[in-house]
Amino acid sequence: MVSVRQQILDYIDNHRLSYLDMSHQIHERPEIGNEEIFASRLLIDHLKENGFKVKKDIAGHSTGFIAEYQSEKDGATISYLAEYDALPGLGHACGHNIIGTASVLAGIALKQVVDDIGGSVVVFGCPAEEGGENGSAKASYVKEGIIDDVDVALMIHPGNETYPTIPTLAVDVLDIKFFGKSAHASENADEARNALDAMLSFFNGVAQLRQHIRKSERVHGVILDGGRAANIIPDFTHARFYTRASTRKELDILTERVHQIAKGAAIQTGCNYEFGPIQNGVNEFLRTPELDALFERHAVELGEEVSHDDFGFGSTDTGNVSHVVPTIHPHIKIGPRSLVGHTHRFREAAVSPMGDKALVKGAKIIALMGATLIQDENLLKSIQSHHQILREKL
Numbered sequence: 385m386v387s388v389r390q391q392i393l394d395y396i397d398n399h400r401l402s403y404l405d406m407s408h409q410i411h412e413r414p415e416i417g418n419e420e421i422f423a424s425r426l427l428i429d430h431l432k433e434n435g436f437k438v439k440k441d442i443a444g445h446s447t448g449f450i451a452e453y454q455s456e457k458d459g460a461t462i463s464y465l466a467e468y469d470a471l472p473g474l475g476h477a478c479g480h481n482i483i484g485t486a487s488v489l490a491g492i493a494l495k496q497v498v499d500d501i502g503g504s505v506v507v508f509g510c511p512a513e514e515g516g517e518n519g520s521a522k523a524s525y526v527k528e529g530i531i532d533d534v535d536v537a538l539m540i541h542p543g544n545e546t547y548p549t550i551p552t553l554a555v556d557v558l559d560i561k562f563f564g565k566s567a568h569a570s571e572n573a574d575e576a577r578n579a580l581d582a583m584l585s586f587f588n589g590v591a592q593l594r595q596h597i598r599k600s601e602r603v604h605g606v607i608l609d610g611g612r613a614a615n616i617i618p619d620f621t622h623a624r625f626y627t628r629a630s631t632r633k634e635l636d637i638l639t640e641r642v643h644q645i646a647k648g649a650a651i652q653t654g655c656n657y658e659f660g661p662i663q664n665g666v667n668e669f670l671r672t673p674e675l676d677a678l679f680e681r682h683a684v685e686l687g688e689e690v691s692h693d694d695f696g697f698g699s700t701d702t703g704n705v706s707h708v709v710p711t712i713h714p715h716i717k718i719g720p721r722s723l724v725g726h727t728h729r730f731r732e733a734a735v736s737p738m739g740d741k742a743l744v745k746g747a748k749i750i751a752l753m754g755a756t757l758i759q760d761e762n763l764l765k766s767i768q769s770h771h772q773i774l775r776e777k778l
């Protein structure tokens with residue numbers, strides 16, 4: 385009989401061209417968060433064709449989906465996280481065409497063997513990883529308990545090296561708006577309440593705050609609307625800010641400090657204000673070393689050189705999933721070390737020959753991981769036990 389490992393590898397090799405075509409189609413038609421109509425439909429249709437039951441319109445995200453295949457034998461439930469949103473103005477410059485397609489390919493490849501080895505496969509379609517209005521769908525899924533019933537969550541992200549999950553920062557994305565009273569800047573300025581003064585006071589306050597925050601913390605933003613004419617005192621200004629910290633607990637404190645600066649700027653200038661998130665809050669990543677070790681084992685077996693260099697800090701709503709179940713967010717190499725995400729070069733690398741090879745190999749790695757976790761119950765229990773210890777320390 386053909387081994388479980390070989391069945392998975394054979395399926396991926398035999399069907400790789402159709403999946404690469406899907407990746408390229410998604411890349412050619414980039415859609416921003418919560419507008420991924422084409423990408424989600426393409427992935428859903430393929431999952432349905434391969435025997436998955438699919439639910440759509442998940443947790444307030446019309447382009448979200450849950451695809452599930454249950455075998456008749458007991459076993460672990462392995463989930464894959466599919467992302468497929470693009471960046472405004474840049475297209476798939478973070479390679480989500482690779483992520484979404486690789487997760488679907490891995491899930492369908494694992495489905496080929498679960499009737500024999502037991503267990504279930506779930507593919508979560510996760511809109512708006514890049515954020516934006518009502519962004520970070522994985523956080524919505526966590527809030528509604530949708531992730532609770534799976535045993536692990538797996539995915540793979542394109543990058544400039546292959547490496548295991550790295551630390552990420554918790555992040556809040558905030559809108560700050562000041563409402564004043566308009567007047568002519570020369571004739572009746574005494575009657576005005578200057579919303580731009582409030583905004584500048586807020587920016588100066590944030591600049592002063594930066595001296596007194598942790599090295600791992602970040603506060604950064606831009607003015608989206610600062611007024612329309614130089615001779616009219618603005619009655620409205622609008623900024624968007626990100627706050628980041630190593631943990632959600634630390635971030636809640638930092639975000640509140642920024643809130644107090646906005647409140648103070650409003651009081652100082654006699655304006656009213658609004659301060660609040662435009663999307664779900666993103667949590668830091670709880671890394672499970674044994675799960676990442678399993679990723680590295682399969683990656684090396686398939687010929688990948690795994691790096692352990694310092695790759696800095698980013699943020700992802702996959703961190704929210706990691707607070708519920710053991711989760712990985714490794715990267716796989718699609719270009720040179722100089723390649724940087726969210727650039728035109730990265731966008732082109734996401735459909736390059738190297739990007740295509742990474743998609744296929746990445747799908748193999750996480751599909752084989754799923755089979756290993758179903759077959760090795762002791763390993764899965766150990767991973768879950770260590771993850772529970774991490775959760776208890778929060």
